[in-house]
Amino acid sequence: MVTNVTSFGRSGLYDWVVQRVSAVFLLLYILFLVYVFATTPDMQYEDWQALFSGNAMRIGSLIALLSLCAHAWIGMWTIATDYLTPKMLGGSAGIVRFLFELVCLIVLFIYFVWCILILWSI
């Protein structure tokens, strides 16, 4: 058993399930948005506002946002543990990977708060 404290759920199975479930939800959400765009040829601000101000859309968008953050974290963590390793970077790999993960976390958190502010201001 290989342990790692920075993975999303500290379990490979948990991360794997979260990544797949979040991917499916994001796909459905994107398909829904594409459908709305395709069926509303002359989209105006009012249409856009009406779509996003409904509670169902808010909940859907919030789940999509959570899915995106979890999916991105697991993906970026995987990339970091593949490429930012002592084999690639030598002795400084640990600190480089930690900083990279920290930046990813902060960026994801900013996106998360920012999106919620936007969604709830509509």
Added chain:
Amino acid sequence: MLVSVYRYNPETDKEPYMQDVEIDLPEGKDLMVLDVLQLVKDQDASIAYRRSCREGVCGSDGINMNGKNGLACITPVSTIIKKNKLVLRPLPGLPVIRDLVVDMSAFYKQYEKIKPYLQNDEPAPAIERLQSPEDRAKLDGLYECILCACCSTNCPSFWWNPDKFVGPAGLLQAYRFLADSRDTHTEERLADLEDPFSVFRCRGIMNCVAVCPKGLNPTRAIGHIRTMLMERAT
């Protein structure tokens, strides 16, 4: 035919280089790559490579031929030759000991980690542990692995994390014992594989399936392990 061979002797060479050797292929014969290597060795006896059974059973002569891993002894030159040139390199991702000979320690360590032997806590019966033909059939496509390392050394996940990711060869054997009706340590075996690296670093690109000289399917075995882990957790 031009054969370009990877050469590196850590005692005398600063860095690896490619040595070009011109070979005359006999008319009307499709040689195996191992035969070509012998012809190269006839010209330059200093070249080092592993070989033993020369019929695809021992798994000693796994090398990278024109970019694809395989066993030199059962790969006909005609199937891989490009522009009348054959480029021979050691298996990628493992430290080179000399020329085409690699240090397989990391590969064997992962194999050892999955406990590749039957574990059964029940008292041994007077005769052998019996297995139904159906249960025995579950091991087909798993036990045939000869540990040549062609699959694991063609897997980017194994290149990046050879100390953490078990690799396709190890995981095929892990499933071979998980699927065995005579093994009683399924729970411990699964617990050892649940972390983010051992199994889940597989991204399913199926390089292992594409190169396995025995035609085995480690990706499918990894899928079965994931399913078992999922069933165990739900």
